[in-house]
Amino acid sequence: MRALHIITGLGIGGAEQQLRLLLRNLPTPCDVVTLTNPGAVADGLRTDGVRVTDLGMKGNRDLAALPRLARIIRQGKYDLVHTHLYRACVYGRIAARLAGVRATIATEHSLGRAEIEGRPLTRSTRALYLRTERLGSATVAVSSTVAGRLRDWGVPAARIHLVPNGIDAELFRYDDGARRDTRALMGIPDDAFVVGGVGRLVPGKRFDVLVRAVAALPGARLLLAGDGPERGPLTALAERLGAAGRIRLLGECDGERPGAGPGVPALLSTMDAFVSTSREESFGLAAVEALAAGLPVLYAACPAIEDLPADRSAGATRVTGDAEELTAALRQRMRAGPHRLPPPPAVAHYDIRRSSEHLMDVYERALSGHR
Template sequence: MRALHVITGLGVGGAERQLRLLLRHLPVECDVVTLTNPGAVAEELRSDGIRVTHLGMRGNRDLSAVGRLARLIRQGRYDVVHTHLYRACVYGRIAARIAGTRATVATEHSLGRAEIEGRPLTRSVRALYLATERLGAATVAVSSTVAGRLRDWGVPADRIRLVPNGIDADLFRFDAGRRAAVRAELGIPGGAFVVGGVGRLVPGKRFDVLIRAVAALPEARLLLAGDGPEAGALRALALRLGAVDRIRFLGECDEHGDGPVPGVPALLSALDVFVSTSREESFGLAAVEALAAGLPVLHDACPAIDDLPAAHAPSATRIAGSPEELTARLRQRIQAATARQPPPRAVGHYDIRRSSERLMDVYAYALDTAPPNRRALS
């Protein structure tokens, strides 16, 4: 079987990182096309031996990209075209139908209650999504929460398949030596209480709440990994609150920390508590990675945790999202000074190997139900 994965861009992000990890475990020959932005994850995929093609799409109205993508799909003779993220799902499903691909599958990574990938869920956005969704065999939801949103949005329930995101838990296992090394590298005393957050620096992640909470705790420090349009405003906030000497903006972190910034697994080993203040998530990958590192997790919206029984993640605590509440919760953690815990059951539930097996079942279904004599449209 040969599969082509089509994604909107390959900068550092949850969907992009998930695609790379998934391709390491899929027993299928895979290529990748990125419509735009062949960023850091494109280079990482190439280092894994995956062929990555940049389509060079110039914008949402670059309709010529459909023809270019259809020709690429036809030339590759792919059995399955798998699309990721809104623009790639819309254009990729059309191109796959033109190319006569036997089966097309889409993964919905970022559908929220009021927005999708940061764009408002307008009537036209929904109409275009639903019209092209019918061109595929199935739409994959990365969480039960997203599956429910897809149903509410108008996608028929029998077309939705649940394949949760996954992680490689061994990568994030706590390492005391790594903890000491990262703290020494960043100039953090071994006994300091360190809070962490990971994600794109965008308004929806609400990192301003995290900064305000840590600023109110003179004994706490914050390591914030990620980059984005809010970086300047967040730095200014830390300065205005008089906490700039206790808050480190690390920029984008990759898996291995090959650059000047520690990788995410090393960063998690250096922390004492992980916080996710996002008002809306489709999964919450960083929170699951933190659980794999044995960290207590304070979170607002996090379907990966919320969709499971509480006993699966006893070290995770739901917060309402105000700076005052978060400050109080962090103060409790400082006073408790608990040791690292073994990864909870939620981590095993989200093993990437299970995700790849479930996705292979979706591919088999898509191929089994495909019309036997589909031909490319002229």
């Protein structure tokens, strides 16, 4: 079996990093096409030995990209095409049909109640998604929550397959040496209480709530890994609140490029509490990674946690209010002092090897069902 993965872009993000991790565990040769933005994850994939092609798409309505993409699929003689993220799903399904590929799978990474990939859902967005969804063989949901949203949209239940996102838990295991080294590198005292967050700096992540909460806790520090359009406003907010010296926006943290600084696993070892303030999530990968690092997790929305029985995510606490509620919850953590928790059962449940096995089952069913 030869598979081609098509994704909208390959900058650092949850879906992009998940694709790289998945390809490390799939027992079938795979190539990748990115419609645009061949960023740090493209470099990482190439380091892993994956062939990555940049389609050079100029915008959402660059229809000239469609025949180019179909030609790549046809020339590669792929048995299966797997698409990721909205634009790639739309163009990839059409191109796969034009190329006569045997089966087409799409993974829905970012469908929220009112947003998709951080953008408001419109009637035309939904209509185009549903029309092109019919061209594929199956749609993969990364959580039970997303599967329910797809059904509510009108995607037939028989076409939806649940394949949760996965992590490599060993990568995020707490490392006392990494904690000391990273704190020394960043000039953080050993006894400082460090709060952390990871994600794209976009309005839907509500990192302004986290900045306000930490600013109201004298002595607490915040490490925020990620980049995006909200970086400037968040920096200005920290300055207005008089907490700029305690709040650090680190940008993209892949930990692999020379001079890039610590990666997310080292940063999680450095932290004493992890917070996800997102208004909504389709999975909540960063929160699961934090649980794997033994961190107490405060979250506003996380299907990866909420879809499982409560006892499988010990150490995770939901916070639903504003910055004041979050400040109170963090103050309680500060008083308890830094401590690590054993990774809860949810971490093993979301093992990337299980996810790759489930996805291979979807591939085989789609290929065997081809008419």
